[in-house]
Every structure is written in structure tokens, then in C-alpha cells.
Amino acid sequence: MPREWDARTYDSLPLPHLGWGLRTLGRLPLRGDERVLDAGCGTGRDTEGLLDRLPSGRVVAVDGSVRMLDQLRERLACRLDRVDVVHADLTRPLPFDGTVDAVFSVAAFHWIEDHDALFASLASRMRAGARLVSDCGGRGNIAAVNAAVAEVRGAAPGGWEFAGVADTERRLAAAGFTDVEVRLRPDPARFEPGEQLESFLATVILGPDLDRLPAEEHEPFVKAVAARLAEPVVDYVRLEISAVRA
Numbered sequence: 663m664p665r666e667w668d669a670r671t672y673d674s675l676p677l678p679h680l681g682w683g684l685r686t687l688g689r690l691p692l693r694g695d696e697r698v699l700d701a702g703c704g705t706g707r708d709t710e711g712l713l714d715r716l717p718s719g720r721v722v723a724v725d726g727s728v729r730m731l732d733q734l735r736e737r738l739a740c741r742l743d744r745v746d747v748v749h750a751d752l753t754r755p756l757p758f759d760g761t762v763d764a765v766f767s768v769a770a771f772h773w774i775e776d777h778d779a780l781f782a783s784l785a786s787r788m789r790a791g792a793r794l795v796s797d798c799g800g801r802g803n804i805a806a807v808n809a810a811v812a813e814v815r816g817a818a819p820g821g822w823e824f825a826g827v828a829d830t831e832r833r834l835a836a837a838g839f840t841d842v843e844v845r846l847r848p849d850p851a852r853f854e855p856g857e858q859l860e861s862f863l864a865t866v867i868l869g870p871d872l873d874r875l876p877a878e879e880h881e882p883f884v885k886a887v888a889a890r891l892a893e894p895v896v897d898y899v900r901l902e903i904s905a906v907r908a
């Protein structure tokens with residue numbers, strides 16, 4: 663299964679994910695009675711937005727982190743009758759019944775290295791004509807942050823897939839998608855220097871590095887990375903996908 667997340671701290675941060683979520687929701691046409699998969703739903707911020715747009719529909723909320731899903735259950739305590747909460751790895755056969763009418767995803771796909779397996783797994787649960795809309799880190803994402811990390815740890819960080827347009831178009835076609843639209847959008851996010859920036863880096867970006875370090879080295883590692891950034895800015899580049907299951 664994928665790594666665990668500090669879900670409470672995550673929800674307390676000024677997340678650029680909020681804007682990415684709204685933007686992605688705006689790209690998904692809905693009637694209001696569909697069943698939509700929120701792939702890598704995290705703490706359920708956009709699952710809630712989806713429920714608002716689905717007065718007689720349902721959401722299948724899938725994530726690989728137990729703590730993120732616990733936080734989602736708390737957030738949506740009064741609305742869980744219309745949510746199937748599923749703890750699963752998105753690259754594996756998805757353990758829920760039936761198919762979905764759409765797939766929505768924000769800031770999750772780049773955490774998955776095997777996009778061929780990811781798209782095949784999603785396609786297998788989408789009815790013909792179902793739409794996929796997603797946002798994730800794309801080619802060039804957080805290059806300046808990663809350069810700072812490489813200086814501190816003496817090796818380039820890995821574990822993400824920051825895919826480009828052509829690779830993604832090819833992978834989606836191979837998984838059985840048509841009407842494929844993919845684009846890259848530079849979208850830098852500015853933070854207050856000091857605690858806000860460091861907490862964001864530690865919780866959202868440096869998690870895999872910190873998982874490998876003893877607890878007493880976490881704070882110095884994060885501070886060393888933050889100190890190497892020319893500005894308190896995370897140089898995000900978003901990969902936006904819209905595609906239809908053939």
C-alpha cells in the first residue's frame with residue numbers, strides 16, 4: 663500500500679490543492695445523479711464538493727492512506743450514506759462493486775509511478791462514455807524544490823511520476839481512452855517564510871524523505887531544504903487531463 667499521511671496537519675495547511683480541486687470540479691460536467699470515483703480522495707475536501715454537485719448521486723472515495731480516510735469520515739460524518747469509502751491502491755484491481763460514471767482526481771496521480779497500471783485500473787471500473795478529469799504534478803513539477811532536496815541529501819529525490827503531455831496521451835490511448843486532452847500549467851504557490859513553508863514542505867512534499875530519516879533529523883532536514891529556496895515558493899507545474907472511456 664502507499665505511504666501514510668499526517669492527515670490533520672494536511673487539513674490545517676493553506677493548500678493550493680483547494681484551487682486545483684475547484685478548477686478540476688469545474689471541468690467535470692455532471693447531471694447530479696451519477697456515481698463518481700474520487701481517486702486519491704485524501705481527507706475528502708473535493709469528495710464534499712462532488713456530493714454538493716450530486717444531489718441524487720454517490721461518490722466512491724478511494725485512497726491508500728488509512729489516516730486520510732479517517733479524516734474524510736470525520737469531515738463527511740453526516741453524508742456517509744452517499745459515500746463508499748474504499749482503502750485501496752489505485753494501481754490494483756479496485757475493491758468496489760460495479761462501474762462509475764466519471765473519475766475525478768486531484769494531486770494524486772504523480773504519487774503513483776506506474777501510470778500504465780493506474781489508467782488500466784481506472785478504465786476497468788468506468789462505464790463506456792465515462793469521463794476522467796484529473797490534476798496532478800506534471801513534467802517540471804517542483805524542480806527548484808527537488809534541486810534543493812538533492813543538495814541536502816546528496817542525491818536526487820525519486821518516487822514520483824511527473825509525466826509529460828505526449829507520454830500521458832499515449833498511455834491514456836493504450837488504456838482505452840478517447841477524446842484525450844492533456845496540458846501542462848505552471849502554477850507556483852507562495853507561502854509565508856518560516857513555519858508555514860516548512861510545515862507545508864514536511865507534510866506534503868518531503869514525506870517520503872522524512873519516512874527514511876530518524877525523527878530527530880526531520881526538522882534540520884526540512885529547514886535545510888527551505889533555506890536553499892531562493893523564495894518561499896513551490897514551483898508547481900500541473901498536468902491536467904480530460905479523457906473519455908471508449
Ligand SMILES: C[S@@+](CC[C@H](N)C(=O)[O-])C[C@H]1O[C@@H](n2cnc3c(N)ncnc32)[C@H](O)[C@@H]1O
Nearest residue numbers: 664679702703704725726727751752768770773
Ligand atoms: C496530496 S494528497 C491529495 C489528496 C486530495 N485529493 C487533495 O487534493 O487534497 C495525495 C493522495 O493520494 C493518495 N495516494 C497516493 N498514492 C496512492 C495509491 N497508489 N493508491 C491510492 N491512493 C494513493 C495519498 O494517500 C494521498 O491521500
